[in-house]
Amino acid sequence: MRDWIVNQTSTTPDDVVMRFDAASKIAELQAAVESVIRGKAETVRFALVALLARGHLLIEDVPGIGKTTLSNALARALDLSIHRIQFTSDLLPSDVIGLSIFDQHNGDFVWKPGPIFSNIVIADEINRATPKTQSALLEAMAEEQVTVEGISRGLPLPFMVVATQNPSEHHGTYPLPESQLDRFMMRLHMGYPSQDNERKMLFDRADANPLDLVHPVMAGSDVLELQKLASQVRVDPALVDYLLDIVAATRTSEHLELGVSPRGSLALYRSAQALALIEARDYCIADDIKRLVIPCFAHRIIINSRSAGLKNKTREAEQILNEILQKVAVPI
Numbered sequence: 001m002r003d004w005i006v007n008q009t010s011t012t013p014d015d016v017v018m019r020f021d022a023a024s025k026i027a028e029l030q031a032a033v034e035s036v037i038r039g040k041a042e043t044v045r046f047a048l049v050a051l052l053a054r055g056h057l058l059i060e061d062v063p064g065i066g067k068t069t070l071s072n073a074l075a076r077a078l079d080l081s082i083h084r085i086q087f088t089s090d091l092l093p094s095d096v097i098g099l100s101i102f103d104q105h106n107g108d109f110v111w112k113p114g115p116i117f118s119n120i121v122i123a124d125e126i127n128r129a130t131p132k133t134q135s136a137l138l139e140a141m142a143e144e145q146v147t148v149e150g151i152s153r154g155l156p157l158p159f160m161v162v163a164t165q166n167p168s169e170h171h172g173t174y175p176l177p178e179s180q181l182d183r184f185m186m187r188l189h190m191g192y193p194s195q196d197n198e199r200k201m202l203f204d205r206a207d208a209n210p211l212d213l214v215h216p217v218m219a220g221s222d223v224l225e226l227q228k229l230a231s232q233v234r235v236d237p238a239l240v241d242y243l244l245d246i247v248a249a250t251r252t253s254e255h256l257e258l259g260v261s262p263r264g265s266l267a268l269y270r271s272a273q274a275l276a277l278i279e280a281r282d283y284c285i286a287d288d289i290k291r292l293v294i295p296c297f298a299h300r301i302i303i304n305s306r307s308a309g310l311k312n313k314t315r316e317a318e319q320i321l322n323e324i325l326q327k328v329a330v331p332i
Helices: 013-034 041-052 067-076 093-097 131-143 195-204 220-231 237-252 262-278 286-297 313-327
Strands: 057-060 082-086 098-103 108-113 120-124 145-148 151-154 160-165 186-188 256-258
Touching: 013 041, 013 067, 013 220, 013 262, 041 057, 041 067, 041 160, 041 186, 041 220, 041 262, 041 286, 057 067, 067 082, 067 120, 067 160, 093 098, 093 131, 098 145, 131 145, 131 160, 186 286, 220 262, 237 262, 237 286, 237 313, 262 286, 286 313
Parallel strands: 057 160, 057 186, 082 120, 120 160
Antiparallel strands: 098 108, 145 151
């Protein structure tokens, strides 16, 4: 694993080989996920971006599109501890975090950790739980720890929450509050597959579930090394200014009531670094930032009542961000 790390102060041929070794290992992980999720290469790639940027992922779309399948495929391709939590209206915070139970034999309380104490936590249909239960994830996602009864307990690293949700317009859902949404590095949409890919899916599932064929291709130590390597990817000061100009435009836009937070700025910065690493570069380019603005920012902004026109708020947010991207000058 150590031979994946790039010495950025050197430009010898060996360093180039090492950089592409890292990219090929990432490509192996992407191929494992794409063997189950066909025709969604960009979506899968962005899911890996969230993983390598030490972020959390929210996958939103209508039922039956493959949100949970993508979450499970990513989890199975990693040799990490995994817990899936099915969020329902009667789920309690203690069902997620854990609780202390009185042990009559010892005459003392014993801590029983909940499923949050895993490397990968799949929060399935997260917006079907009440806001009180949703808030159980806030500290874990922001600080990689949970505090119960005045005691803070660290979570295993790497730690990632992969949540799925149906659009808020659907019955039986509770909209995620802004504080919760802001903790997700990216929000992705699956979209319907093409007819050819859907045909292949039907044949793939004729005899077996493709998820059963997904085997781990990356260990936890590998993920940590790649996360470290992603954080070392160079971002030119001109690109930082470009990123900040986009953020500033969301905060001054006449169409938006709430612009992007500093946490959102950091999410885009880290995501751009991770995308560059996935594409075998030790430096970012402007296109990295442009490609990631919508998945990193669309769920963070709030459209004001004067500008709200489309029934689909997600599409309207994306349209506003695209307009901002057209106006902000790209560094040469």
